[in-house]
Amino acid sequence: MSMMSYNWSAFQGFPVDYNNGTFYKKISKSVGSTNHVCDQIPLTEDELEEVLTVDGNYKFMFAINNQFPAPTLVFHDQQVVSIRVYNDMSNEAVSFHWHGMFQTGSPWMDGVSMVSQCPIQPGEFFTYQFVASPPGTHWYHSHHGAMRRSGLAGAFIVLPKEGDKREDIPPVDKDVVFLAQDWQAAASDIEVVKEMAWLMYSFSKSSGKLGTQMRTYDGSISSLTHPISRALVNGKTKSFSASDTENEKAVPMEIFNVTQNGSLLLRIIQTGMTGEYKISIDQHKLLLVGSDGGDLIPTWIDYLIINPGETYDVMVFGNNTPGNYWIRLETTEVLDFFYNPVQPNVSFAQLHYQEAEEALPDSEKRECTVSEPCVMANCHWSPDALKRWEPNTKCVPINEVKSTPKSVAQVPVPIPTSENDLQEVFLNFHFSGSDLISPRPAVNTIHYKGPPVPLQLYPNIVNDQTVVCNNQDMTTCGDYCQCTHVVKLSTSKVTQIVLMAEDGLSTGTAHPVHLHGNRYYVVKYGVGVINETSGLLQGPNQDIEYSPDYRSAKWRNSSWNNGNIPDMNVKDPPLKDTVVIPYKGYVVLRLKTENPGFWLMHCHLETHMSVGMAVVIQVGDPMEMPKLPDNFPMCSSYPAYNEPDSKSKSGSGEKSGSNHMEDDALLQLPSTDGGSTKSQSVRNSYHRDDYSIMNISVGWFVLMMILMVLFVFGFCALSLVLISRHCTWTFPARSRRGYHDIDTEERVVFSK
Numbered sequence: 001m002s003m004m005s006y007n008w009s010a011f012q013g014f015p016v017d018y019n020n021g022t023f024y025k026k027i028s029k030s031v032g033s034t035n036h037v038c039d040q041i042p043l044t045e046d047e048l049e050e051v052l053t054v055d056g057n058y059k060f061m062f063a064i065n066n067q068f069p070a071p072t073l074v075f076h077d078q079q080v081v082s083i084r085v086y087n088d089m090s091n092e093a094v095s096f097h098w099h100g101m102f103q104t105g106s107p108w109m110d111g112v113s114m115v116s117q118c119p120i121q122p123g124e125f126f127t128y129q130f131v132a133s134p135p136g137t138h139w140y141h142s143h144h145g146a147m148r149r150s151g152l153a154g155a156f157i158v159l160p161k162e163g164d165k166r167e168d169i170p171p172v173d174k175d176v177v178f179l180a181q182d183w184q185a186a187a188s189d190i191e192v193v194k195e196m197a198w199l200m201y202s203f204s205k206s207s208g209k210l211g212t213q214m215r216t217y218d219g220s221i222s223s224l225t226h227p228i229s230r231a232l233v234n235g236k237t238k239s240f241s242a243s244d245t246e247n248e249k250a251v252p253m254e255i256f257n258v259t260q261n262g263s264l265l266l267r268i269i270q271t272g273m274t275g276e277y278k279i280s281i282d283q284h285k286l287l288l289v290g291s292d293g294g295d296l297i298p299t300w301i302d303y304l305i306i307n308p309g310e311t312y313d314v315m316v317f318g319n320n321t322p323g324n325y326w327i328r329l330e331t332t333e334v335l336d337f338f339y340n341p342v343q344p345n346v347s348f349a350q351l352h353y354q355e356a357e358e359a360l361p362d363s364e365k366r367e368c369t370v371s372e373p374c375v376m377a378n379c380h381w382s383p384d385a386l387k388r389w390e391p392n393t394k395c396v397p398i399n400e401v402k403s404t405p406k407s408v409a410q411v412p413v414p415i416p417t418s419e420n421d422l423q424e425v426f427l428n429f430h431f432s433g434s435d436l437i438s439p440r441p442a443v444n445t446i447h448y449k450g451p452p453v454p455l456q457l458y459p460n461i462v463n464d465q466t467v468v469c470n471n472q473d474m475t476t477c478g479d480y481c482q483c484t485h486v487v488k489l490s491t492s493k494v495t496q497i498v499l500m501a502e503d504g505l506s507t508g509t510a511h512p513v514h515l516h517g518n519r520y521y522v523v524k525y526g527v528g529v530i531n532e533t534s535g536l537l538q539g540p541n542q543d544i545e546y547s548p549d550y551r552s553a554k555w556r557n558s559s560w561n562n563g564n565i566p567d568m569n570v571k572d573p574p575l576k577d578t579v580v581i582p583y584k585g586y587v588v589l590r591l592k593t594e595n596p597g598f599w600l601m602h603c604h605l606e607t608h609m610s611v612g613m614a615v616v617i618q619v620g621d622p623m624e625m626p627k628l629p630d631n632f633p634m635c636s637s638y639p640a641y642n643e644p645d646s647k648s649k650s651g652s653g654e655k656s657g658s659n660h661m662e663d664d665a666l667l668q669l670p671s672t673d674g675g676s677t678k679s680q681s682v683r684n685s686y687h688r689d690d691y692s693i694m695n696i697s698v699g700w701f702v703l704m705m706i707l708m709v710l711f712v713f714g715f716c717a718l719s720l721v722l723i724s725r726h727c728t729w730t731f732p733a734r735s736r737r738g739y740h741d742i743d744t745e746e747r748v749v750f751s752k
């Protein structure tokens with residue numbers, strides 16, 4: 001695979017405009033020595049084929065093999081996969097995660113930058129090689145920075161072995177990928193900045209008041225500082241909003257074809273950065289048959305709730321009058337920040353019967369009634385909250401969809417045989433910080449910070465308490481602890497993980513949490529306490545007792561210890577690798593941690609994960625982990641990790657110890673012998689220098705402020721000149737000019 005960043009300044013793309021049925025490319029033309037004008041030239045047929053229309057707006061983005069969405073990769077169960085990645089971007093490093101793959105025996109191929117491997121730098125190759133397992137609908141995406149939504153994601157399908165086909169579902173005529181994602185005008189990293197500086201970005205221009213966030217059915221926040229505007233299906237969208245521009249109206253939407261009495265398997269993958277969607281097809285029920293690669297007992301549903309990171313397999317049947325029907329992707333945003341009802345945003349794709357004329361649908365949703373209620377799968381709200389909005393819709397949480405008997409027979413639900421046979425951890429995915437100025441995504445109050453070297457390549461780094469921590473030894477840093485948070489689990493016990501989303505605030509967000517290298521059974525689901533009159537959340541679920549700082553938690557009723565939790569489904573729960581924790585609720589997971597390695601567990605909202613809502617699950621001792629292949633690429637020529645020599649950690653309680661390992665990476669000598677004493681002295685002197693820089697006299701400070709003001713004014717003036725010289729950017733477009741001539745076959749290798 002090769003990646004190309006989309007960069008107007010390098011002429012690797014140009015805006016496209018739609019006018020009276022013709023597409024024009026807009027380019028800037030010099031007139032004389034100083035003036036530029038916008039010129040419009042009709043697109044050639046070749047160029048038109050290359051245009052990525054998306055939502056009709058021009059935007060910086062990334063592409064894999066010049067495609068968006070990225071190419072679908074298809075393998076068979078147990079095939080050895082070899083994928084050679086070439087980073088052809090100009091500045092960004094990258095790594096690729098094969099979302100849902102176990103990576104048994106190859107944890108260094110999991111693709112998490114600085115956990116399983118070093119990031120692939122611009123101009124570098126890296127070959128991923130691993131066994132495709134388990135079968136099912138999976139995907140792949142960048143796991144470095146926040147580039148996933150901007151183009152670096154695609155479907156990764158693992159077909160079952162021959163003779164291992166399912167017999168409990170009707171025959172599938174057509175098997176298609178349905179990539180659903182959000183799409184905002186801003187680049188993904190800008191969204192992260194906005195989310196973290198939410199006070200600055202959540203002022204409404206119209207009202208002048210704080211609070212542009214939206215709320216979902218139970219009043220919890222729907223994860224962005226502004227409404228989630230558009231959903232793409234396979235890189236296309238239609239919204240029919242009254243404010244649509246001509247370009248937005250002209251872009252094509254995705255159409256899925258079905259024949260009368262035929263069937264479609266939709267492999268729905270949520271690759272978005274943030275926000276969830278409620279997916280439905282007018283006048284058609286969906287048959288839910290799988291999720292995250294796990295087979296489910298087929299269940300008829302009307303609405304599917306899908307969050308970033310999740311995959312669902314649903315079947316659609318051509319059993320209605322041949323015609324055209326809307327496929328709807330609705331946000332679940334039903335309230336504004338001040339609890340006033342609002343209409344959710346809807347984006348559209350289309351279901352087309354091949355026997356019918358091609359036309360825009362005029363279909364309506366099926367009406368949900370008392371006698372024939374609609375069914376909403378993966379509903380993570382209290383039924384009492386949902387009924388205010390959808391009184392005739394049944395809320396089915398994920399733990400109530402069931403694995404097939406065959407699936408449970410192949411992977412039994414782990415049951416501990418004694419107290420000693422169970423290891424239980426409580427992980428709270430939340431925002432910590434009492435000041436609310438800047439929400440700090442955390443797990444058990446610890447903000448994840450990547451280690452200076454990849455854990456999987458230098459496994460002994462887990463013994464270094466200047467880098468790695470867990471909540472047992474982070475007791476002095478208040479509500480701002482930052483380090484490489486590692487939770488160690490044994491390979492020989494039954495593991496029970498309790499995920500929670502509680503931060504002590506009156507309002508917050510649900511989090512979809514993904515675990516790498518493993519799958520788990522979702523055996524219990526608990527939502528927060530709902531006010532019966534308003535249907536809104538009023539407090540945390542009472543089954544769990546939190547410590548005052550939300551660093552730790554336990555079952556309120558001690559008889560629930562040792563795995564004795566009432567009402568768990570240990571008979572046929574669903575197998576998942578990504579699950580939504582309801583805000584102020586919890587989820588109980590059961591699994592056998594039998595795959596030694598360092599596995600990231602994180603919120604799959606890029607706005608949360610990329611700034612700290614993550615934890616590494618260390619399965620087994622480094623001795624139990626597979627041996628790194630000889631000549632495995634290490635991190636370039638930066639100094640390797642040295643043995644620990646300090647006991648301090650980063651955090652507000654220990655400021656003098658902050659950023660030690662970053663300093664090491666910059667200052668340590670490449671040799672690893674005798675590094676201890678030397679690096680200690682280098683660090684100490686560095687920190688002294690560090691503080692001396694902060695000691696600026698008032699005179700210098702005033703001068704610096706004046707210079708800064710002059711700089712800002714100068715920059716604004718320059719910006720105005722530049723903006724006036726360029727056309728309005730509209731479509732994201734691709735030009736063959738400027739692309740390197742890369743042989744795709746050479747880069748995507750499918751081996752047996």
Ligand SMILES: [Cu+2]
Pocket residue numbers: 510511512603604605608609613
């Ligand atoms: Cu989150």
